[in-house]
Amino acid sequence: MATAEFAQDRPGPLAHRSRRRSSALRVLRLVPSLALSLVVAAPVVAVFGFVLMPSDGLWAHLVDTVLFEYLWNSLWLVVGVGLGTGIVGAGTAWLVTMYRFPGRKIFAWALFLPLAMPAYVLAYAYTDFLQVTGPVQTALRGLTGWSVRDYWFPEIRSLGGAVFVLTVALYPYVYALARSAFVEQSQCALEVSRTLGCTAWGAFRRVGLPLARPAVAAGIAFVLMETLADFGAVSFFGVRTFTTGIYRAWYGLGSPVAAAQLSSVLLLFVFAVLAGERLLRGRARFAARTAHIYRKRLPRLRGPRAWLATLACALPLAFGFLLPAVGLLAMALDSDAT
Template sequence: MSLRPSVLAERSASGLLRGGALFVAAICFLPMVAVAVAAALGSTETLRHLAETVLWTYTATTLKLVLLVALGTAAIGTGAAWLVTMTRFPGARFFEIGLALPMAFPAYVMGYAYTDFLDHPGAVQTALRSLTGWGPRDYWFPEIRSVEGAALMLILVLYPYVYLLARAAFLQQSATAFLAARALGRGPWAAFLRVSLPMARPAIAGGVLLAVMETIADYGTVSYFSVQTFATGIYTSWFTMADRAAAAQLALCLLGFALMLAILERIQRGDARHHAAGKRFERLPPSLLTGLHKWGAMTLCAIPVFFGFALPVVLLVTMGLESEQSLFTSRYAHFTRNTILLAGTAALLTTLGAVLIAFRQRLWPSRTSRMANHVARLGYAVPGGVIAVGLLVPFAAIDNGLDAWMRASFGISTGLLFTGSIWLLVVAYMARFMAAALNAYDSGLGTIHPNTDAVSRTLGTQPLEMLRRVHLPILRPSVLTALLIVFVDTMKELPATLIMRPFNFDTLAVQAHRLAADERLDGAAVPSLVLVAVGLLPVILVCRGIGARPKSRVFGPAPTPAE
């Protein structure tokens, strides 16, 4: 019995969606496999030496850094998102976008600026000694090059992850549940803690998890601040001790830690879901703040914007004016073009891959779908350099084998088709930042009630059409957030770009690193400022897109998150 063409087409589209999700997950998992193989086949002598000396220091410092960053990003990101979404005060419209601006900063660039500003020869301590007449040993001043200083730098640049996801979640909440809590006698603060916050918890947890994964994989900031973490241990084993097996073994420890965090977050979330509370969708009207509440909200929102964006920009501009670098040259136009090309391509492909993986698990839930979702997230906890080598090893073997076969068979040399190409570098970005895109997309996908999918299928909508006409219009804020996060993260990524970039294909991050490595911090400020400037436009566009309501709905009003 032959099947109708429409049935065949539906099965073909479904197969492509499911197969595409598995293909993306396999690409993201490939460097992890290569790292695991290198760790298993290598000697453990270096690892034993580290265990006897500094491994426990790495562990304790990493845990302390993770705890500080998790608490700081959760508090600042969630509080700021609630204030600009659910209240109105002077400057609230500005802060909706301004609070996301620090995301354009690489944490190590923030460290350069604040070290120059707060260190002993910096402007702050110099002015303090001039005003008081104190000598260098006559006073105590907080040490910026410390675990706490590194945590502060990371908090300032990573809290926008929590802010953007929490704000998108708050905007997708209906007023009905909150107003019901108020009608039952709960005050505004109690209603926020008991109703709004639990509904936004998956998005907040996703943002904090992103910040934590970025923290444990960070190398530039902790290295510059001389903070000994697992990431610095990996690079020390790799470059100083020339033991890639030890670096791979430490990277596996980071993988295990990241996996444990993800599992704990899932267990803590349990079976909680937040779907539509009813047919009525009504956005909660913002409360107008007056008096001390108004000034308090303005101050709380202004502090992270000032210290996370305004002050570093002023510091970098001051440093840049003292350098010999000029933005108006063909070299910097080349750096900027390369940066936008890589970041844009990586953002589009990574977000598309995240949509495929999440949609497969949504529509065809199975152990395979869950496994694909989990393994695709692992790369975010691994330093970019480790992912780069995890890709270069197998693809270099493929290149060499193909070249040898073509020489033997046809007398033609194919050269290096994969290694040293832009596309392999984009694959490294996908493996590194897929977790960011998945967390951003999943935070919105959970708000769509399963009945929406059932009604869509009952009306004859095929899976691809359901994705295009039902999910994506509702999840536009989450998709835009995923694009922004991957775009900006790719612009700032340094280790993988240094290792895998094609010849004479430098980016702004590479140029900033090169100048900083030569102790030319004033010169490094110039490409850093360009990085920030390029990242501002997507930040502003996405923030505006998150705050805009879709003009049309599919199957009625947008679903309302609820317990």
């Protein structure tokens, strides 16, 4: 009897065949992923393959002269642009999502417009706008009667100028992810925090922002990758970073090996940024939309607070799109007239 039951429980040849077929299907499903991974990893492996190759003393020359300048400038770009885009992107996303104020519906989509302006185009527009012969300084001298030597004016073609241009060009990435996270948040937690005595700023800092931290961190990480990869804006401003150094080593000094060695250092820099983002995020994950999200009518800001919210959303839009667009249009009309 026991032998008969054991024979009935033992899987037959059809079951074995089905298992082999499912295992083969799993392997076949992995093939496209593995192929795509190899395609993506091939350039990285190739770059690291140049690390130990001789560069005829050029690498030692770069280490002694410009490598630490590249590191320093790239580090300050990462810190400045990361802070700037995080503050602007998350701040405007919170205002547009959680409050009603003049222009809110327009800002909800208009804050994406700087994505239509590449950072290099912004750099060109602001250089023409703020240089000594540009309209801003010309108007300043006309109003005050000063000469060029009588006043100080910030230099746009500098590291600070690059941070400013990249911030107003790239903040929409953080804005998009942060706004999506804020929209998915239930207002129950925010209402509870307000009933427990939190101010509007306290509710944002202690509840809203921590819940959206994974989305904000992902947006900032993407912005930092764009910042480290940018060549046009930093090159136009004369800021020495890894991207300009790689271009100079390859085309200026004629050494692809030295360029690849600089690229390997940049990749290590990128891995450090990603590891830092992962460490700060910890075990946090993106907030998922639940089936029942409590939402009430958004509170309306009144008086000075309403206009401050409008100004806070208008400034990034003006600096990232409106002013450069007007400047480029004026240059185009002026060139047509001449």
